[in-house]
Amino acid sequence: MFFTYLWRELRRRMRQAVFIAVGLALGIGLVITVTAASAGVKNAQSSVLHSLYGVGTDITVTKAPAAGSGGPQSFGFGFRAGTAKRPAAGTKIDVENLRSTGLGTISSSDVSMIAAMKDVAAAAGGLTLLDTKITGTMPAINFNNGGGPGSFGGGGGFQNFRSSFTPTSFTVDGVDIGSGELGPLSNGKLVSGATFTGSDTNAHVAVLDSDYATSQKLKAGDTITVDKTSFKVIGIVSEPAGANPADVYIPLGVAQSLSGLKNDVNTIYVAATSGQEITSVADSITKAVPGASITDQSSLASQVTGSITSAASLADNLGRWLAIAVLAAAFGLASLLTMSAVSRRIREFGTLKALGWRSRRVIGQVMGESIAIGIVGGAVGVGLGFLGAALVDKFTTPLTATVGTDTGSATPGGSRFFGGGGGGAAFGGASPFRGGFQSAARAADTVAVHLSAPVTIAAVAAAVGLAILGGLIAGSFGGWRAARLRPAAALSKVA
Amino acid sequence: MYNLTNVTKDYPRGRQTVHALRGVDLRIADGEWLAIQGPTGHGKSTLLQLLGGLDRPTSGSVDFDGRDLATLRETEVTKVRATSIGFIFQTFNLIPTLSAQENVETALVPLGISGASRKARAAQALESVGLGDRARHLPSELSGGQQQRVAIARALVKEPKVLLADEPTGNLDEDTRDEIIALLEKLWQDNGLTMVVVTHDSSVARRAQRLGTMRNGKLTIRQAV
Numbered sequence: 001m002f003f004t005y006l007w008r009e010l011r012r013r014m015r016q017a018v019f020i021a022v023g024l025a026l027g028i029g030l031v032i033t034v035t036a037a038s039a040g041v042k043n044a045q046s047s048v049l050h051s052l053y054g055v056g057t058d059i060t061v062t063k064a065p066a067a068g069s070g071g072p073q074s075f076g077f078g079f080r081a082g083t084a085k086r087p088a089a090g091t092k093i094d095v096e097n098l099r100s101t102g103l104g105t106i107s108s109s110d111v112s113m114i115a116a117m118k119d120v121a122a123a124a125g126g127l128t129l130l131d132t133k134i135t136g137t138m139p140a141i142n143f144n145n146g147g148g149p150g151s152f153g154g155g156g157g158f159q160n161f162r163s164s165f166t167p168t169s170f171t172v173d174g175v176d177i178g179s180g181e182l183g184p185l186s187n188g189k190l191v192s193g194a195t196f197t198g199s200d201t202n203a204h205v206a207v208l209d210s211d212y213a214t215s216q217k218l219k220a221g222d223t224i225t226v227d228k229t230s231f232k233v234i235g236i237v238s239e240p241a242g243a244n245p246a247d248v249y250i251p252l253g254v255a256q257s258l259s260g261l262k263n264d265v266n267t268i269y270v271a272a273t274s275g276q277e278i279t280s281v282a283d284s285i286t287k288a289v290p291g292a293s294i295t296d297q298s299s300l301a302s303q304v305t306g307s308i309t310s311a312a313s314l315a316d317n318l319g320r321w322l323a324i325a326v327l328a329a330a331f332g333l334a335s336l337l338t339m340s341a342v343s344r345r346i347r348e349f350g351t352l353k354a355l356g357w358r359s360r361r362v363i364g365q366v367m368g369e370s371i372a373i374g375i376v377g378g379a380v381g382v383g384l385g386f387l388g389a390a391l392v393d394k395f396t397t398p399l400t401a402t403v404g405t406d407t408g409s410a411t412p413g414g415s416r417f418f419g420g421g422g423g424g425a426a427f428g429g430a431s432p433f434r435g436g437f438q439s440a441a442r443a444a445d446t447v448a449v450h451l452s453a454p455v456t457i458a459a460v461a462a463a464v465g466l467a468i469l470g471g472l473i474a475g476s477f478g479g480w481r482a483a484r485l486r487p488a489a490a491l492s493k494v495a
Numbered sequence: 496m497y498n499l500t501n502v503t504k505d506y507p508r509g510r511q512t513v514h515a516l517r518g519v520d521l522r523i524a525d526g527e528w529l530a531i532q533g534p535t536g537h538g539k540s541t542l543l544q545l546l547g548g549l550d551r552p553t554s555g556s557v558d559f560d561g562r563d564l565a566t567l568r569e570t571e572v573t574k575v576r577a578t579s580i581g582f583i584f585q586t587f588n589l590i591p592t593l594s595a596q597e598n599v600e601t602a603l604v605p606l607g608i609s610g611a612s613r614k615a616r617a618a619q620a621l622e623s624v625g626l627g628d629r630a631r632h633l634p635s636e637l638s639g640g641q642q643q644r645v646a647i648a649r650a651l652v653k654e655p656k657v658l659l660a661d662e663p664t665g666n667l668d669e670d671t672r673d674e675i676i677a678l679l680e681k682l683w684q685d686n687g688l689t690m691v692v693v694t695h696d697s698s699v700a701r702r703a704q705r706l707g708t709m710r711n712g713k714l715t716i717r718q719a720v
Contacts, residue, residue, distance in 0.1 A: 356577020
C-alpha cells in the first residue's frame with residue numbers, strides 16, 4: 001500500500017514532482033561538477049607541485065647564504081687595472097669551478113639529526129651546485145690609451161676583454177644515494193641507461209637530465225667533466241614539466257669533495273610519517289636548525305601563479321558558493337512545494353487519520369514521496385554532474401602554472417637562482433660575465449596543465465546523500481505540517 | 496455504548512469564542528440508530544467528531560465502552576478509531592489516486608492486516624455494497640452514489656461497532672439517496688451496528704430509532720415517529 005500510494009500520488013502531481021526533481025538535479029549536478037573541477041584543479045596543482053617537489057618529499061630545508069659568502073667568485077684573473085694576478089696577454093685560460101650558489105650550507109650532521117626526529121620517516125641531504133667554466137686567451141689590455149682595441153679608456157677594452165673568453169655553466173646536484181626515493185632524482189623517469197646504485201657512493205658516475213643531454217648531444221656511456229674531473233654518464237632521466245631540474249646528477253660524496261664542501265649539504269629533503277605531521281615536523285626543524293628556511297608543499301603552492309590559481313580560486317569560491325546557493329534554493333523550493341502539496345491534501349490526510357492512521361504513518365507517506373523525488377533528482381543530478389565534468393574536461397583550456405620564481409629556498413629541482421646572498425659571480429671583482437651566467441640559471445617556468453575533472457565515488461555518494469537529505473528536509477517540513485493536523489480540523493476545512 | 500456528560504466545545508474565532516456545544520448529555524445504546532438534525536452551524540458535526548474521537552471536548556466526558564475519549568491518549572484514541580469506529584462523509588473523502596479496492600484497504604492498514612487478507616476483505620466489502628465489478632476504478636471514474644458506496648465499504652470493512660455518518664446523502668440525488676439509505680439500513684440491521692447519522696434530510700432522519708435536534712449547541716432527543 002505504501003509504495004502504491006506513493007507512486008500514484010507522484011504520478012498525480014507529476015509536473016510538480018518533475019519540477020522539484022529537476023531543481024534538485026541541477027543543484028546536485030552543479031555540486032558534482034564543481035567538486036570534480038575543484039578536484040581537477042587540485043590534481044593539477046598537485047602535479048605541478050610534485051614536479052617541483054619530488055615524490056615523497058614533504059619538506060625541504062635550506063639556509064640563506066651567510067652575508068658576503070656568495071660574493072664575487074674569483075677565477076684568479078680579472079679586468080681591472082692593477083690586478084696583480086692577471087696573466088700575461090696570450091695566455092690560454094681554461095678554468096672551471098664548482099660551487100654552491102644562492103644557498104647557505106648546512107652540516108651533514110643536521111641530516112642525521114632531522115632523520116632521527118619524531119614523525120620523520122626519512123631525511124636526505126643534497127648539494128645544489130653550479131659548475132662554471134671559462135676558456136679563452138688573455139687579451140692585451142692598455143689602460144692608458146683610449147679608443148683602441150683592448151684599451152680601457154675608450155670603452156672598447158672591456159668588450160674586447162669579454163669577447164676573449166667563452167663562459168659555460170651547468171647545474172649539478174649531489175644526490176644522497178643511500179636515501180632511496182627521497183631527493184632530487186625522485187621525480188625523474190629513467191629514459192636510458194641506469195640510475196645510481198649503492199656501490200656508486202664514491203664513484204665518478206653521472207646521470208644527466210634528458211634536456212641537457214640532448215642539448216649537449218650526450219648519451220649513456222659518454223664521458224663528461226665536472227670541475228675538470230671526468231664522469232661516466234650512466235643514465236639519462238627525464239623530469240616532469242616545470243620541475244626545473246639540474247643538468248647533471250652526481251653522488252653526494254663526490255659533489256662534496258669536488259666543491260670543497262665536505263660534511264656539508266645545502267638542501268635537506270624530509271619525508272614525514274604522515275601528512276598530518278608535516279607542520280609539527282617543520283616546527284621541530286625550525287627550532288633545531290637555526291636560520292633554516294623550511295618549505296613544504298603548502299608554502300610552495302602559494303608561489304605558484306598563473307591561470308591555475310585563478311581556476312582554483314574560481315572553483316573554491318564562486319563554484320562552491322554557486323553550488324551551495326543552487327542547492328539551498330532547490331531544497332527551499334522542494335520544501336515549499338511539498339508543504340503546499342500537503343496543504344492541498346489536508347482533507348486526504350484528515351480522512352486517513354479518521355480511519356485510524358497514525359501520524360507517523362502519514363508523515364512516513366509524505367517523507368517517502370519526498371525522498372523518492374530526491375532519489376530521482378539525485379540520479380539525474382549524478383548524470384548531469386558527469387556531463388558537466390565531461391564538458392569541463394573537453395572545453396576547458398589548459399591551465400598555466402608559473403613556478404620556480406625567486407622562492408628564496410631550494411625547491412628540489414626547482415628554482416636555482418644565481419648569486420644570491422651577497423653578490424653574483426664575477427671574475428675578479430665586478431661581474432662582467434654575470435649576464436652569461438644568469439642565462440644558465442633557470443628563470444621561472446610556465447607549464448600548461450590539462451584540467452581533468454574526475455568524478456569520484458565519494459562525490460557521487462555525497463550527491464546521492466544530498467539528494468536524500470533534500471528529500472528528507474522537504475518531507476520533514478511537509479510531514480511536520482501533516483502531523484500537526486487534527487483530523488477534525490482537517491475534515492472541517494472542506495465540510 | 497456512548498455516555499456523554501455535560502459536554503461543551505468552544506472554538507476561538509478571532510477574538511471571540513464560539514460555543515459549539517453547550518452542556519450536551521447523551522446516551523446511545525448498543526445497536527441504536529440515532530439521527531441528528533438541526534440548522535447549519537449549530538453543532539451537529541462537532542458532536543459527531545467528538546463521538547468519533549476526532550476532536551476533544553472543552554469540558555465534560557465522552558464515555559465510549561467505558562473509556563473516556565476526552566482524556567484518552569492520542570495513540571489510544573487513534574486505536575479506537577482504527578478498530579471500532581467507521582466514518583462516512585458528505586464529500587465521500589476517497590483518496591483520488593487509489594482505486595475503489597485500494598480505498599477500502601486503507602481502513603485495514605492501521606490494523607496491520609497482511610496485503611492478501613486486506614485485498615480479500617476489501618473485495619468482499621465492495622461486493623456487499625454492490626460494487627464488486629468496480630474494484631479497479633478510480634473515484635473519478637465512479638458516480639457520486641458509487642463513491643459513497645465505496646466510502647461505506649471502507650467504513651464497514653473493519654467491522655466497527657459504530658458507524659458515524661456526516662450528511663451521507665448530502666451530495667446525492669434523490670434516487671441515489673434512497674439507495675444509500677436503504678443500504679445503510681440493511682447493513683445496520685445485518686451487522687448490529689450502532690449508527691449515528693447527521694442529516695438535514697428528514698426522510699433519512701425518519702428511518703432512525705431516535706431523533707436528536709441540535710440548536711445553539713444544545714441537544715434535544717425524541718423518539719422517531
